[in-house]
Amino acid sequence: MTTALAAKIARQFGTPSVVVDLDVVEANIARVQALCDAAGVANRPHVKTHKSPELAKLQIAAGAKGITCQKLGEAEVMADAGLDDILISYNLLGERNVGRLGALLARVRVTVAADSPVTVDGLAPAAAIAGRPLDVVVECDTGLRRAGVETPAEAVALATRIVATQGLRFAGLLLYPPPTAWPETQAFFDAARAGLAAAGLSARIVSTGGSPNLAHLGVLKGATEHRPGTYIFNDRMQMAAGVAELRDCAATVYATVVSRAGAERGILDAGSKTLTSDPGGLDGHGLVLEHPQARIGALSEEHGFLDLASCSVKPAVGDVVRVVPNHVCVVVNMVDRLVAVRGDAIVGEIEVAARGKIV
């Protein structure tokens, strides 16, 4: 069972191919922008999901205030393409990064995150290179235990240090609350705000993150902006988080069934070098739309192991199927180009220009 579109994609691009439906992309962009507008929170989408200036510009055109990048290399690609007002939600360290940051700051508005005195002290030369002040937000942890100071007092101390550092400006607080920790996050933020006020400071930016947290937009009193990433494409993780339905999933991996050597098993030509091993906390490595009872039970690098025991109708060798990935952000990062479709029509290709920009 191969649709006419799937056959066309296989002929033109081969499989596996990562395909995005721009109608769904545009609907996702519009829906989340409306959610942010309704909550009175600015939208600052995270480009880690699409890594494409073209798609970032669609987000800006729909009303996003600016963009978020995780790595400097992503920000450079976006700036090269004309994007401005970039938040790098990451501790940047080392003379190489700080030099690049200075060059970036000389041409676009940049805000960076810091969670330690070492990071803050190291950032100062970037402002000197750029010849203008660098905005710094203090990253705060309220339960994710990733980066971020653990107490409001540390946040205030770091803000004070930023203010005291030549060339740096305290811009606010960066948060990534676990979806279950909004009361704790409010308590942290209220204490930090009070501490900042006592020090004569205030947070212009109070930024929250995560597409799963779209369900909690506006919950944090005082938040000024949100950084959702995955919402532009969605995936099985977002469906599991309750913030997307299947019809909101814009990206699928088109893959060919290359082997049916056993009665109850098959092999897809998409393995961990396409779908990635990121489990996303889910069972199986993707949802096969044409055979939802099939389970992608394991991956080797170029093989997806299909368990077909529960499928009444099983795919045949040569069938091209569509897989909704568990975690689309890491899948997009595996390819240089996305195939763009609208419904049943191929409309072009989108360069994943910041693919692999881990530095």
Place this chain on the structure above:
Amino acid sequence: MTTALAAKIARQFGTPSVVVDLDVVEANIARVQALCDAAGVANRPHVKTHKSPELAKLQIAAGAKGITCQKLGEAEVMADAGLDDILISYNLLGERNVGRLGALLARVRVTVAADSPVTVDGLAPAAAIAGRPLDVVVECDTGLRRAGVETPAEAVALATRIVATQGLRFAGLLLYPPPTAWPETQAFFDAARAGLAAAGLSARIVSTGGSPNLAHLGVLKGATEHRPGTYIFNDRMQMAAGVAELRDCAATVYATVVSRAGAERGILDAGSKTLTSDPGGLDGHGLVLEHPQARIGALSEEHGFLDLASCSVKPAVGDVVRVVPNHVCVVVNMVDRLVAVRGDAIVGEIEVAARGKIV
């Protein structure tokens, strides 16, 4: 604690960087070639690990008979660089692939795998395009349950079909025995050989695969060649399989500690977009050489979560550390270039020319 080399790599290339020590690479190549020579089995290394023509040529220069590729795109990159005698250990399907295969066959020696009549029948046009016969090996499964016919009778039937197909030549059998299934593999092979003989056929190539199976070289009576991949770099999986020691691990990820926001935790700037989420059946996502008691307990896309509870000496913000990855093949595929060192000296860069060649 940052070594002089680590500081130099961070300054010159930034972190995370994937670094390979060519002294160790050359020792690995020589050691495994000697193992194959001693076992009387030809060495046909799998390029999926390094994806670099430059390194494939080192393997050939050391005595490898040819190379193995998983995808056609890898084979094209290798052929472009002058490599010849390429086994594509994969079912190639669809007119796009078969056309490309024909073009490849016109310029280099190619052997491909098949495990179904659909694949065999579809391959014929490649030979017509190239104007010369295409060698086909029958992929056989002896327990991995990936691709491969499940019975010797099916193998013989498929060999007969290959012989009967215009332009195709039956070249032999492709096996990937699980490390625990050598007796079963021998039984399968003996039955297949007898069946082939009864049909007037013989297997010129009997190919086994896998670096963990280097411990079983020569065990299969009748094997003619082996396809090890990971041995060129090694990783935690190969150490766990008992075929490599730490000193044999040529590839490490240099990463910076970017956050130490909690007393017992830290963050590396290498996450699932560098180390990948491939668990390799191991605890944690890599071995931090400078802090072997540290556990990389989780990854987000650009963050490696360090659990430092068991470390007597903990890393500081800004330290550059080396991580031996769980599964090096998927890590190398994340980057466009490897940094090449010999001991403490940076000696150049190696292009991962076939990176992302999933089609």
